[in-house]
Amino acid sequence: MGLRAADTYANCIKAATPLPLQDLVVDLRERLRAVCRELDGADPRTHTQKLATYHAWMALPLKPSNVRGPSHVLLRYLELELSRHVLRNIARFCLRAHTLRVETGSWQSHNRICDKCDLHDVQDKKHVLFLCLCLEMCYLRRRFEEQFADFAGRTHIGDTGAFYFDNIGAEDVKLFLLKQTYKSFLFLSETMDIFCRAGNV
Numbered sequence: 001m002g003l004r005a006a007d008t009y010a011n012c013i014k015a016a017t018p019l020p021l022q023d024l025v026v027d028l029r030e031r032l033r034a035v036c037r038e039l040d041g042a043d044p045r046t047h048t049q050k051l052a053t054y055h056a057w058m059a060l061p062l063k064p065s066n067v068r069g070p071s072h073v074l075l076r077y078l079e080l081e082l083s084r085h086v087l088r089n090i091a092r093f094c095l096r097a098h099t100l101r102v103e104t105g106s107w108q109s110h111n112r113i114c115d116k117c118d119l120h121d122v123q124d125k126k127h128v129l130f131l132c133l134c135l136e137m138c139y140l141r142r143r144f145e146e147q148f149a150d151f152a153g154r155t156h157i158g159d160t161g162a163f164y165f166d167n168i169g170a171e172d173v174k175l176f177l178l179k180q181t182y183k184s185f186l187f188l189s190e191t192m193d194i195f196c197r198a199g200n201v
């Protein structure tokens, strides 16, 4: 279904003749890209599909749909030596299999607003990474300060060195998540520990 040369493949199967594999590989890759293209420009803060969030903020750029080489590259955390706890946290964060309130709001009765600070902002990836005013996150950002060196507009809490951002663009979220450094993954994991501990729903 959805393949450009679907009839050709069907006829090959009916006639028990070999499939044109090179065409099939490109077709399959094109179909996969089409799923992402449908979500181009979708705002992850308002779109209900998990895939929209992944596409906007997490997904690596797609490779050309040719028959050679991989069409996709694995996110780097899958290749690093990280503990099972950290790996699980990052996978949950990436796949929106977490309990941030943007997610639990789809099956619990609440307004998805962050309950850890008084910003009255939706508690999603953008909020927890950059905007949340809660002290745990502000101090966590301080511990991983070098991960935020590329982003302007931080506000410090007194002279503690802890900080949050007043405003941040959606593209900045993607830039941060595509850093894929060892330390940026540790930061994501500790963020999950703060917001999504087991039973913290």
Ligand SMILES: [Zn+2]
Binding pocket: 114, 115, 116, 117, 118, 119, 123, 127, 131, 132, 133, 134
């Ligand atoms: Zn907050």
